[in-house]
Each structure stands twice: as C-alpha cells, then as structure tokens.
Amino acid sequence: MTIYKAFTIAGSDSGGGAGIQADLKTFQELGVYGMSAITAITAQNTLGVQGVFPTSTEAIAMQLDSIGSDLAPDAVKTGMLFSEEIIRIVADKVRRYNWRNLVIDPVMVAKGGSPLLQQEAVQSVITHLLPLALVSTPNLPEAEILTRMSIRTLSDREEAAKIIVQMGSQYVVMKGGHDTSTDQVVDLLYDGENYIYMENIRIETRHTHGTGCTYSAAITAELAKGKNVLEAVQIAKAFIQSSIEDQLGMGSGHGPTNHFAYQRRQRGEIRV
Numbered sequence: 001m002t003i004y005k006a007f008t009i010a011g012s013d014s015g016g017g018a019g020i021q022a023d024l025k026t027f028q029e030l031g032v033y034g035m036s037a038i039t040a041i042t043a044q045n046t047l048g049v050q051g052v053f054p055t056s057t058e059a060i061a062m063q064l065d066s067i068g069s070d071l072a073p074d075a076v077k078t079g080m081l082f083s084e085e086i087i088r089i090v091a092d093k094v095r096r097y098n099w100r101n102l103v104i105d106p107v108m109v110a111k112g113g114s115p116l117l118q119q120e121a122v123q124s125v126i127t128h129l130l131p132l133a134l135v136s137t138p139n140l141p142e143a144e145i146l147t148r149m150s151i152r153t154l155s156d157r158e159e160a161a162k163i164i165v166q167m168g169s170q171y172v173v174m175k176g177g178h179d180t181s182t183d184q185v186v187d188l189l190y191d192g193e194n195y196i197y198m199e200n201i202r203i204e205t206r207h208t209h210g211t212g213c214t215y216s217a218a219i220t221a222e223l224a225k226g227k228n229v230l231e232a233v234q235i236a237k238a239f240i241q242s243s244i245e246d247q248l249g250m251g252s253g254h255g256p257t258n259h260f261a262y263q264r265r266q267r268g269e270i271r272v
C-alpha cells in the first residue's frame, strides 16, 4: 500500500485547534503521512493569542531543506508565515524543490483579531507566493486585503477570485464563513474559467477555531493522494462540515473543531 506524504509549513498553536496541530491531525485522519516545518510558535488557547514567537530564518530554511532533500512530499501547504523574510525563504525553497501541489492558505489574522502576518508582508504573498500556488484559500477578509476591493455581493466574490487567479494562483477557493448575513455558508471555487459554488447550512457555533487550517489541510491531503482539485475541495468541505457540526465544546472561548468527526461518521460511529 502506498502511503502518500503531505507537508505543512505553518505556525504552531499550543491549543491544538489551528496551525501545525490542525494540519497534522487532518493529514492523519485522511490517511496521509504528515510532515511539518514550524514558522512560529504561538502561545494560544480558545480565548486568543497570548504570544507569537517567530522561528529563526535559519531554522525555517533548514527544516525545508531537510524535507526537500529526502522526503519528497506529494503535496504541500502553507499557513501562518508571519513575515516577508519567511515568505521569501518559503517561496525560494518551493521553487528549488519544485513542490507543485501547493496549497496557500494566506493566514493573516486569528479569529480573536491577533495578527499572524505582518501588514508589510501582504505584498510578498502576492508577489512571491500566489504565483506558485495550485490552490489558494483566502477567507473573505483576506480576499479583500489581497485584491484591495470590498467584497459584498456574489459578483464581487467572482471578480476578486478572478484577480487572485490573475495574480498566479491556478485555483482559488474563496471561503464564505465570515459572511454571517445569511443562514448559508457559501464557498466559491474558481479555476480561471468556471465558478463553482458550494453551499452548506451555517452551523450556529462559536467553536470555529482552526476551520481555515483544517479545510486547507484536508485539500492538501486529498491532493497528495492524487485527487484533482475539485474532488479534493469537495472531500475537504465534507471534512470541515463534520468537524464543525460535531462540536467538542472545549475551552471557554472559540473552541477547536472536531478532527475525529469525519472518519467517525464514515465508520458509522456518529449518526448524522
């Protein structure tokens, strides 16, 4: 049996709901071997981010070289990259090791409002990273910052998706979780030609810490197994939907999603 390998380049979340921890749990649940390079350590729980400690650029470059020189990932994702300097190193190594199945989650701000990307680094995401992306997964505020447009209507989303594809990302998944004006969550997948809408009932919950990380990790895991982008996004959507629905209810703030839920449902252990 072939075991496919997925690699996450992201920040550590001590609370275990987002970042590296969410990515590795998701990889494991979806049956791929997980590897990681840590760009920053965050002291974090369901109440917020108490501290951010970027990893040294030397340590980041070495982690990327360790993977690149030996463990050939089948798909790679990026999460919290924090600074322009870190983005440049990551982009350089992605090109050097020819990592093509690349998912960019342009993480900017944690749910509680703490910055996870320095403002001056936004331009490097556009210049250095998006052109390398097979898929990018901005949420609505991130898409607004990347495109410098205000996104209110579905046609605004389509226009913003077009701009992000023009920036070089082959596919864009614009996540709709932040639009709380309806009882649906609407994600949009754009491949440069077709707009595909994915709609789900909005689950009423405060436990959405790490949804974006988990969703992009699930896309990465499925790409690692050889799924095409549409298939990978559809499976990831089912994964994130189950993990929000079957709440763990941990902590007194924004709790983590339930990374066990999707597989437990597949095995019939949780009734839908």
Ligand SMILES: Nc1ncnc2c1ncn2[C@@H]1O[C@H](COP(=O)(O)OP(=O)(O)O)[C@@H](O)[C@H]1O
Binding pocket: 138, 139, 140, 175, 176, 177, 178, 185, 186, 187, 200, 201, 202, 203, 204, 205, 208, 210, 211, 212, 213, 215, 237, 240, 241, 244
């Ligand atoms: N309350 C919710 N109910 C159902 N799906 C949600 C909910 N919140 C987010 N999602 C889904 O979770 C994924 C991540 O969404 P989003 O919150 O927009 O991104 P981020 O976590 O990066 O801020 C998307 O697929 C989105 O549709």
Ligand SMILES: Cc1ncc(COP(=O)(O)O)c(N)n1
Binding pocket: 010, 011, 012, 013, 018, 019, 020, 042, 044, 079, 080, 107, 109, 110, 111, 116, 208, 209, 210, 211, 212, 213, 214
């Ligand atoms: C280390 C780290 N990376 C990313 C996020 C974003 O989390 P979310 O997916 O909830 O936006 C986070 N809170 N912490």
